[in-house]
Amino acid sequence: MTNLSTPSTNAITRTDCEQMDRNDPLAGVRSRFNIPEGTIYLDGNSLGALPASTPDRLSNAISLEWGRDLIRSWNHADWARLPHTVGNQLAPLLGAGSGEVIVTDSTSVNIFKLLCAILSQPSIHDDQHKRYILSDRHNFPTDIYIAEGIVRLFGGRYQLKLVEQADLYSSLDTTVAVALITHVDYRTGAMHPMAQFNAQAAKRDISILWDLSHSAGAVKLELNTAGSDFAVGCGYKYLNGGPGAPAYLYVRQARQAALSNPISGWFGHAVPFEFTTDYQPAADIRRFLSGTPSVLATIALAEGIRTFDGVKTDDIRAKSLALSDLFWQLMTTQCAAMGFTCISPADHGRRASHLSFAHTNAYAIMQAIISRGVIGDFRQPNLMRVGFTPLYTRFVDCWDAVATIQDVVKNETWREPQFQTHNLVT
């Protein structure tokens, strides 16, 4: 943690930020999104902005594919293969191969399916020495909740072992059956060294299920070369798939055949439309499908992923770090001695694409800046979180956002009563 009390000596100006935008190789990609006028959107890590092409693409899917062509679109518009084709479209962003990613269900359901599949394998289930599902005590809640449900379901065969994030790596011992690890922490933006974890896990015969919800589309992912076997992630953050977009699921090719999907629905069947009585799983990644896919939602996700077309992952990563460096530095200079403490890693190798600032009045300050069009979010207990989406966040946005924070704190605008009310969703 770094306390923001020491102002830097080299003050950056708004003109400097404008210059950075002019030099940005990704500047042109912003036009692929509809960002509302007057809004500085620093919450693409929670809900990605609307791609400019999505309204027309969905309108076409709704009025023509559904409305005009009706049931025939299952074949003619290739609806039935969408989970697979959109999975293949996503695979390069994850560093995965074709046939290793499928788009389906929610992240929670996919965690459930994979945890259950991994722990049901006889090689693990029959080895009484393997008794723990290991996870981070401060992991995103749904990951932990799902793991708790799995523990109940297996009737005591496994236990959930929650440790501090700093102790995760050293807790990878041979008693661990599966480790459920979120690659990027949703609060701090701290990122685990994936290859290092995988190598350690391989030595101890541990399966790691990676949750990439806060990674994909924002940091460089190389699932294959990092030696990852299993992963899931969310489609509505940096992938711009829309609110509650379908999630995705990755299983390394070589591991697919040994795993059984516990939710063995018809779309995971080898020949779903033959209507046979016995469940025979598809030979490939499709075995992890369950029910009928949500066609409109999957098309929206496809359109979201398309915003990455032709964009280099290295450029994304470089801009992401430049944005968070800038924001942090501006907070240090403009909001010094205002009580903010950045809890995100200073080290580039550990930092993903969002920053969190602890502040006693984080909630009210966030509501106050939101009311002025600067949108980030609040996370328990006292975190003001801002996300940087390299495809559409500008350097000048960082400047304007920090200026707004400075103003709101200096003038104590955040004390106004309307900023104290807690909404259902923060």
Next chain:
Amino acid sequence: MTNLSTPSTNAITRTDCEQMDRNDPLAGVRSRFNIPEGTIYLDGNSLGALPASTPDRLSNAISLEWGRDLIRSWNHADWARLPHTVGNQLAPLLGAGSGEVIVTDSTSVNIFKLLCAILSQPSIHDDQHKRYILSDRHNFPTDIYIAEGIVRLFGGRYQLKLVEQADLYSSLDTTVAVALITHVDYRTGAMHPMAQFNAQAAKRDISILWDLSHSAGAVKLELNTAGSDFAVGCGYKYLNGGPGAPAYLYVRQARQAALSNPISGWFGHAVPFEFTTDYQPAADIRRFLSGTPSVLATIALAEGIRTFDGVKTDDIRAKSLALSDLFWQLMTTQCAAMGFTCISPADHGRRASHLSFAHTNAYAIMQAIISRGVIGDFRQPNLMRVGFTPLYTRFVDCWDAVATIQDVVKNETWREPQFQTHNLVT
């Protein structure tokens, strides 16, 4: 089964059908849908037609709620409560009360959740005498596949007992833990007497999980008064929610507290946005939610259900039977001695809202009439299936459809090579 070999003596004319449309109290409801010109759509039992209001409603959700208001819509547009509010909107169509229905996931996932929840209850799990999941050998495949997965998951504690449909009722003995029964058969359209089954099950301490996929929106459902405890169903058939729409799940109020959702994700938590570490299920039906709901898809379903506004269930049922009576009678007169056998129940009390005709060349005949704008579907092994959607099917549609079938068979158009190719989805 009724062989269509004896023509009726009182031939109905197309003019008679036009008159029936003029007398139809639901005739005006058809304008709530965009049915393409020149299409006779008899497949609303597989994918409901596009409601006329859906494109604008979704366009608004996409461009304003998502695009303009971004993350704030979780509160301002009440996205977070959609599964609950749309569930309550649907409840009256099912004969369920407020707080008993929730819209979420797919039918397959919901069957999984409820079967698992029912069978995990100590009162059942600890009673070794209760060892069967009972179902119909010819149930819709995904229902059986999911049950097979549950059997594997419980490691032999339960077995799947598949019987002929006619033997389901008599198989409700005390060894049955749960019966997974589809209310309306997807092939024949035969409907089980729900209250009678529930009464018998109650005597033997059996839980029945009803699959209402081919019922809701087409037949009168009275889950509460019929004594049903558990049900699931699909949103994309008669409910007009769009391709792969979210499914729904019903649990009678009194049974909710005792059940645990195995896929215990954050949206089923009592206070999801408090981000606590321990899973505490919501006190109400929300405990059956798992991951983040698909907002766009749920809004589309809400719009689909809205097409029932102000429509009386009795009018739906009366028109549905009048349509299937007419179609059947026309097949008897116009397509006599052409080799069609209707396998649907003649008895109104047993017939739902679609008819199936067995024919040696069912597949090719169906493709041939589809090419002429009359859309039904084919089901294995030899069934031509036609569905009647009282909100938009006209009596004259039945006339025109049968005339097309007659022509295609008489002129042997169905023999053309393009009608022999089997598509992925039939």
